[in-house]
Amino acid sequence: xDLYPFFDWLDTSLLADISKAYGGVFAVVQMFHLxxxxxxxxxxxxxxxxxxxxxxxxxxxxxxxxxxxxxxxxGLATMVVSxxxxxxxxxxxxxxxxxxxxxxxxxxxxxxxxxxxxRPLLSNSHDAIKPSVLKLMAVxxxxxxxxxxxxxxxxxxx
Amino acid sequence: xxxxxxxxxxxNKYRQGIAVVFCVIVLTTLAWFWSEQIQEVIEMLELAYGDxx
Numbered sequence: 001x002d003l004y005p006f007f008d009w010l011d012t013s014l015l016a017d018i019s020k021a022y023g024g025v026f027a028v029v030q031m032f033h034l035x036x037x038x039x040x041x042x043x044x045x046x047x048x049x050x051x052x053x054x055x056x057x058x059x060x061x062x063x064x065x066x067x068x069x070x071x072x073x074x075g076l077a078t079m080v081v082s083x084x085x086x087x088x089x090x091x092x093x094x095x096x097x098x099x100x101x102x103x104x105x106x107x108x109x110x111x112x113x114x115x116x117x118x119r120p121l122l123s124n125s126h127d128a129i130k131p132s133v134l135k136l137m138a139v140x141x142x143x144x145x146x147x148x149x150x151x152x153x154x155x156x157x158x
Numbered sequence: 159x160x161x162x163x164x165x166x167x168x169x170n171k172y173r174q175g176i177a178v179v180f181c182v183i184v185l186t187t188l189a190w191f192w193s194e195q196i197q198e199v200i201e202m203l204e205l206a207y208g209d210x211x
Contacts, residue, residue: 121173133174140181
């Protein structure tokens, strides 16, 4: 599926006009992007490090995971909305950037993993899940979101 | 958490199986992806600064 028409449209959209013309608006939106990233990254680390028995050992992992789910969604939504705005400023550059597509692929895999694999499984009692599976999921989750963050930063240097 | 899997509902075992397959595929792909990126960076550094010999 070629997404060129979407990026071409985004490049000439009202969003692009605003993001290119008003540096202050871009900076504020970028701040929200970083805030969303911090929330999402924080929730991922707290939840996954709890599954690995590294942090919050006194609190049941079900409680920790349940409390991170809502804020994960808020962080993700903030990141996606602000990210679309930010990408409108350089949409054609991003379309031809290899690292941008690496980030988008990792993001898609991360969201699919969270909502279709991790969350359904962890909604059960964790006692019914093999500890090795819990740890494997935690390591995979951290690896995916590390890739999203690192490839996102790499965009600026490629 | 325990290792007693005999009493697990079949749906739970199925979900665990899916999770393991997904995780193995993703981790393998990420290992390949990052090894390619690191290899590329090493090649660029060698081009810029030589191989150190």
